[in-house]
Structure formats: C-alpha cells, structure tokens
Amino acid sequence: MKIENIVSVLSAIVVLLGIGLARWVHPCWSVVIILVVVNSVVSGSHGFCVFELFLRLLGIGGPREQRHPH
Numbered sequence: 001m002k003i004e005n006i007v008s009v010l011s012a013i014v015v016l017l018g019i020g021l022a023r024w025v026h027p028c029w030s031v032v033i034i035l036v037v038v039n040s041v042v043s044g045s046h047g048f049c050v051f052e053l054f055l056r057l058l059g060i061g062g063p064r065e066q067r068h069p070h
Helices: 003-025 026-048 048-058
Strands: none
Touching: 003 026, 003 048, 026 048
8 A cells, every 4th residue: 555545544534533523522623634634735735744754754655755747
C-alpha cells in the first residue's frame, strides 16, 4: 500500500472519529476535523503533508519518492 493511500484512509478514519466525538463527547473535538481538512487542503495544493512526514518518522511507507514536474 502506498503512503498516499495510507494517509487517505487514516485521515478519513480520524474525520469520522472526530465527528462522533464532537457529537457525543464535546464540541471542541471539531478542532480535530478542522486540522485534518486543513492538512488535506495543504497537501493537495502544495504537495506537503505533515501526516505523511509523521508516518515516515514512524517507519511506515519507506523512502520518499521523487516527484518530477511534467
């Protein structure tokens, strides 16, 4: 599984957990959802993903692939 797929799946899980926690525990859990959305927007527009760096520090995903502009 590629690191991009792992990031997508885990971010979807975190959003779903954040929605549940914000609904049934405390509304401040909405901050988690906002952080995931901001990370997704930055990742999509600039190619920089904080969560991907965190996973690589944990040893998940292998070395970073070089992206060549077309």
